[in-house]
Amino acid sequence: MQFAAEGGGPDAGPAARLGPVRRATTAEPAVSFDQFYAAHFxxxxxxxxxxxxxxxxxxxxxxxxxxxxxxxxxxxRTYDDPTAWVRRVAWNLATSRWRQLRTFRAFARRQREEHVNGPTPDRVALAAALATLPATQRRAVILHYLSDMSVADIAAQEGVAAGTVKSWLHRGRAALAAALADPRAEVPDV
Incomplete structure (x- = not known):
């Protein structure tokens, strides 16, 4: 006896076994796959x-x-009910997707349990101040202070002289100092 589902041998469980195969006789009209698809989809x-x-x-x-x-x-097409085979495969695919989704959701829940603190007000202020700098100054400040790159490395990356990078850093620091100055701080009389 043959079984209609893939892997549905004698040791397969009842869900995998769909029934015996019936061979079509020559008197039965052959159904094309297109007809089968249109009739059952x-x-x-x-x-x-x-x-x-x-x-x-x-x-x-x-x-x-x-x-x-x-x-x-x-x-x-020689099976008693080829639709049962297609239904079983579709059902198994849906069940497999549910299992994958369940695993993904469990993983996502575990990842969400690690809470990361939001940015501090100082970081927000720094990001806003950096956004006001011209692109060249902003890149120089970020590469020098956050990426720990030397002036020579930044000059090589940007394709400019080291003096130009020093100028960008000086102007960038001055602009950041002005932008980040606390307006409530006392300004000494000069």
């Missing part, structure tokens, strides 16, 4: 939609099941 989508609750997922798994049936059509 919509009905299978409705069934899988009821199972998954998601129309897009139902369409995807049914389409995938038919794609897997196409290269096996000569064998499948």
């Amino acid at each position: 919509d009905r299978l989508i409705v069934q899988l939609y009821a199972y998954t609750g998601d129309m897009a997922q139902a369409q995807d798994v049914v389409q995938e099941a038919f794609a897997r049936a196409l290269p096996r059509w000569e064998k499948l």
